[in-house]
Amino acid sequence: MEFACSPCACVGSLRVLRLPPTGILERLDAGEVVIGDGGFVFALEKRGYVKAGPWTPEAAAEHPEAVRQLHREFLRAGSNVMQTFTFYASDDKLENRGNKLTFTGAQINEAACDLAREVANEGDALVAGGVSQTPSYLSCKSEKEVKATFKKQLDVFIKKNVDFLIAEYFEHVEEAVWAVEVLKETGKPVAASLCVGPEGDMHGVPPGECAVRLVKAGAQIVGVNCHFDPLTCVKTVKMMKEGVEKAGLKAHYMVQPLAYHTPDCNCQGFIDLPEFPFGLEPRILTRWDMHKYARDAYNAGIRFIGGCCGFEPYHIRAVAEELAPERGFLPAASEKHGTWGAGLEMHTKPWVRARARRDYWENLKPASGRPLCPSMSSPDGWGVTKGHADLLQQKEATTKDQLKQLFDRSKTH
């Protein structure tokens, strides 16, 4: 099976005159596979532009060349969706716990929209404006206050005319429903994505019921992102799909999991793993793990398939390569990648050339190179959720006394 690289996805040297791309719902209604992008905060943290801890996206305004380059790499890898780099760009989050920024939320959101649109126009991609959960909700502010926070981000998205909207990374379906209600007012297509697993949201609402609530609130696409590995996320979206269908409703489905293996997670996902966020390397999925993920997601009836934290461009390329038969073409970046290791046919060493075959990589059980380390961890969540004092927003930096208390408590958990 041979595919030519997508002609309209070439970036850099070549620009093609083009019509506005088909909308997200038209694509999904037509049964197309829509490939999402990967996780910007984690990728840019490793590149030196995002601070782990606050995880805020000021790089959109501060270092646009870095954000633009990452967008391009995902586009080149096969993404059809450029999500604006606006994760946690609500004003309440931007000033949480002493995170001092020289840009306003509006500046960051505007810059992010411009970058996403610029690169989307270089290929066949849509721009999606995104909002995510807020410290305000965790601090028990009112529905009105929380909705006002979303509204503020939304004003920028409308001004910049994004193609559709995603409410993503919500641990509580209640807050996600509020977000969807705000987003729906714009008339744009709305996707809603929770960061929950098979056990459901932080209040114990099961995935199926979560999905039903989101669809009833107006989301046309529902699914999950972040917090769990592909296996777990696909399983969760399946439960959502069953719930929606059982309720006699209709929706499209999306999944954007971690690129980390997390068989040892509890309900709050990888946040609770001792390795989060600076020791996750041994868990990173290979490109071959991604082939399996893409196939599983497709077989589960999911058609908006992307990634979240840990996804690098080559992970998205693997998704696009696995689904090339369904899509009919390979992504641009496949010009630098022989499918299933075929590029190794050109390697100098004969025993490496011998690895240029699918069954070799499909059956490999990659070693960790870490004989002193285990294969699983015990998650250490403290079981607190919305409303708990520990989760209240705090503008000031965490004090030394507060830290000492935390260190002491962590020993007893």
Place this chain on the structure above:
Amino acid sequence: MEFACSPCACVGSLRVLRLPPTGILERLDAGEVVIGDGGFVFALEKRGYVKAGPWTPEAAAEHPEAVRQLHREFLRAGSNVMQTFTFYASDDKLENRGNKLTFTGAQINEAACDLAREVANEGDALVAGGVSQTPSYLSCKSEKEVKATFKKQLDVFIKKNVDFLIAEYFEHVEEAVWAVEVLKETGKPVAASLCVGPEGDMHGVPPGECAVRLVKAGAQIVGVNCHFDPLTCVKTVKMMKEGVEKAGLKAHYMVQPLAYHTPDCNCQGFIDLPEFPFGLEPRILTRWDMHKYARDAYNAGIRFIGGCCGFEPYHIRAVAEELAPERGFLPAASEKHGTWGAGLEMHTKPWVRARARRDYWENLKPASGRPLCPSMSSPDGWGVTKGHADLLQQKEATTKDQLKQLFDRSKTH
């Protein structure tokens, strides 16, 4: 201990008037720590611009924005050396086994020099032109022919006036000596770096003796790069240092290891691991592993400390953060990184805030998340080296028959 970020290393928004940077030998003679960059071929393969197998650097001419961005990220992370992205850019290698390129070796080498210089000028960095081992040597071409290959790349480096030269990634000290002899003729400082471990080169020459030969050939800096993890590479350079000192010679020392844990390697390094090159993810070093590496290398008397395959910008930043007390400043990218996890003080979840401390990360044994995988592999090298028919250069693509033979042989190894 508090450090300000390096004022002259800020990139993007700010450009500072500056004098030409101090040369590599002056820095090392003065006892300064010189921080190298990371591995471009592996990083750019994951970003979609380099093909695994041939591993050639045509992206310098083809996608300069991607190469420039990676240079900038390493600069921002603390690198003092921008190596020209010219690995394997000798004409014989560029046309090996059906690797069809639309750029000549000269075009690639020139473009790479320009990019390295452009970014070096944005900070306090030197440009190093690099040559590496050739298919010609493996195919038993004469000293004269092999030297002519190096000479061709060198002409570009001289025309572009690089600051110093590195002969790196040599498995046979004999070929490295030839390279050093060619490089020395330019009058530029010369560094020589083998890709060997404690067992020595592919002909069994021990590290100490390798180093002596290289120093006698004129290299002012000797060391190793690639093929092994930091622990093994530092150990090997120590053996080199002992050899050089025992011989009554003097040299500076460099080390640029893999960012992969490889306790299970044999003499040919990670090439022989079953995971090479598409299943190495579980072996990736964390930033905390890098702190240990930087300290070990420094304690061993090595002062040119960088990275090779697998090193991402945040790995180099960790090296720079560990050696900030010695260097007197933090790298620019540390504005987005609290030392030893301090940024987590701003995290929403209290149990994640409790991880904002050095002893937590220093003692973590990160799980692989892969219970079906082992912690070590059995390397599968075939024990062939220079002159063996299996290693001869071949312009044409590997044929299906050749591949079948390899697959069959791989089952019996």
Place this chain on the structure above:
Amino acid sequence: MEFACSPCACVGSLRVLRLPPTGILERLDAGEVVIGDGGFVFALEKRGYVKAGPWTPEAAAEHPEAVRQLHREFLRAGSNVMQTFTFYASDDKLENRGNKLTFTGAQINEAACDLAREVANEGDALVAGGVSQTPSYLSCKSEKEVKATFKKQLDVFIKKNVDFLIAEYFEHVEEAVWAVEVLKETGKPVAASLCVGPEGDMHGVPPGECAVRLVKAGAQIVGVNCHFDPLTCVKTVKMMKEGVEKAGLKAHYMVQPLAYHTPDCNCQGFIDLPEFPFGLEPRILTRWDMHKYARDAYNAGIRFIGGCCGFEPYHIRAVAEELAPERGFLPAASEKHGTWGAGLEMHTKPWVRARARRDYWENLKPASGRPLCPSMSSPDGWGVTKGHADLLQQKEATTKDQLKQLFDRSKTH
């Protein structure tokens, strides 16, 4: 907390005049902890007296000294129950697939009863006669035929006047109910133990429902044995207990798990693990794992706590040591064991003496010493159950042709 060793459990040099021991139901009704013994077939296989594959107990007649010694070791370790070594001693099983024996089922069953009684009389133990699942059931023989098989074994137990009866190691609750119905006719107390996990029996009957059926059939004690590790077995018995209580019934509970860690099992348990039965060593529980097991079982309300395959005398001793506070005494074998490693206070090396403490052993994560091996396996069951041709009884040895077919099929599973 100090305990004297049980005065009446001393064996060998000392025999005490004694009354008949209190019956099993009287003990359980009084809230006593009853400690079972360990798995004879696995222990005696390693000692050279049982053949893995048929797993038949002819050693009771053939090598009585070996069986007697093992009984004594379990008694000394704290067991209150000497199960007759009559596992798989039904005539249909004894002649399955070419297993040529020189003893009849009756001879074996009688010898086993005598040995159990002899050793039980040396301490405070009861004799339990046991029957287990039959090839006849798997081969779809009638209820009448299957019951006749049990009856034949039972005649010996009655003649030898065992203290109570156990129907154990049943994969199908239907067959276990038949067994209980036969055993009940004797008027002896009856325990029923399935080898199922949380997913229930091989026909999918959940643990709670299984337990209810067994209690209704007349079993006074219900629980599980074999096939799964302690964690899983305790969980399963909890589900049984919930089922029984929900049905408004009453019962006592027993658990006799494997001494192997089996987190990777599917519904058929360790039989399906690739390591069964000759590669299970790395999974063997430590004595400290047994402390945890004993406490968990006790906390779950289980009072008949023993072991099955893999349990050696020191495992049972650990159970008895953990529950010494509840029982009021230590087992005889504790004269050779300092609780929680206290015996190490006498070790020559100071760093080993430093391990003489509870928190050291409780927190140890013991390494496998096998870096090329994973921590979990993929079970390889073929999903066949009662009635499938593959499970039919066959008196003749498996033929070479039959084996070849199996080897071929195993490659596709």
Place this chain on the structure above:
Amino acid sequence: MEFACSPCACVGSLRVLRLPPTGILERLDAGEVVIGDGGFVFALEKRGYVKAGPWTPEAAAEHPEAVRQLHREFLRAGSNVMQTFTFYASDDKLENRGNKLTFTGAQINEAACDLAREVANEGDALVAGGVSQTPSYLSCKSEKEVKATFKKQLDVFIKKNVDFLIAEYFEHVEEAVWAVEVLKETGKPVAASLCVGPEGDMHGVPPGECAVRLVKAGAQIVGVNCHFDPLTCVKTVKMMKEGVEKAGLKAHYMVQPLAYHTPDCNCQGFIDLPEFPFGLEPRILTRWDMHKYARDAYNAGIRFIGGCCGFEPYHIRAVAEELAPERGFLPAASEKHGTWGAGLEMHTKPWVRARARRDYWENLKPASGRPLCPSMSSPDGWGVTKGHADLLQQKEATTKDQLKQLFDRSKTH
């Protein structure tokens, strides 16, 4: 290849009139394979008759039936040597650190000789009297005093007329030489076995030199036992053999390793592993590992091949089965063991029958079932040796103050 079970090795029901067995040196001179037994202290600790910590063999007098049974199991498994159960039975060791015994050293040594002889006479086995290292030597007592300690044990061996003598489990070659000098005076054949690895004895004397000294002192058989896994022990004996041959001397070679995988040991062996002695389970060798061990040892030119701590009867049987072609017969216990899993041909489940083949078991990588545990540990020896205050003999029990000091020190190591 079919072998009959050894006719003269049948125990229990059958006793055969027999001539005195051929001596150890005659056997080795004739090129026969001599199979040793396994480790009594560890096996009997698990059966409840030996106390871990002091590890003294009072069970020979206290519980003779248990010791006799273990001898029989090893005989039945193929052992040609019944070592008297006299490990650490020197008077100075018997009263070390509060180990209160009701038997004298002489009583224990005599009882052990009688048991070994009784069982040896049931088959084709020799009785070997053993002495091992003494607290006196570690406490720097004089050569004369140390030799007097050995002499005392020896008097019993001579009175009981053992067939040959073994000085085994010595960490310092100097003390072993003293022992050999004492043993030589009896005129009996003398074997000498150190518990050292490739790095040599605790004073750094390399294996080759150790062996030369022992041979010069009069040992006819030299080798190693305990402290390391088979792989390491065979490697060490090879080094001994090279040393002896290089010195122009002649000797026979013996090896009796641990049945634990110890790739992570330093020079003092498994004592330093955090799992010693109560968490070693995951490291236990399978019977298939033993096949490999036996073949490696044989190929290395070793002809006295046995086991030490961790060896159970089935491990010795595996050695005897692997070397059946060389020996010409299978051990008695093979009547209950199909070679390479052949007994599984009789298993009920077809997928287990499919495991009845050599390549299945030879290639199995057995999982640990412990995803939270690593595959290797960091040894924690304190680097103290002979003469250090920490190792001095002490008759009184370790005090609470002494223990507290140890616990504190262990945290800083």
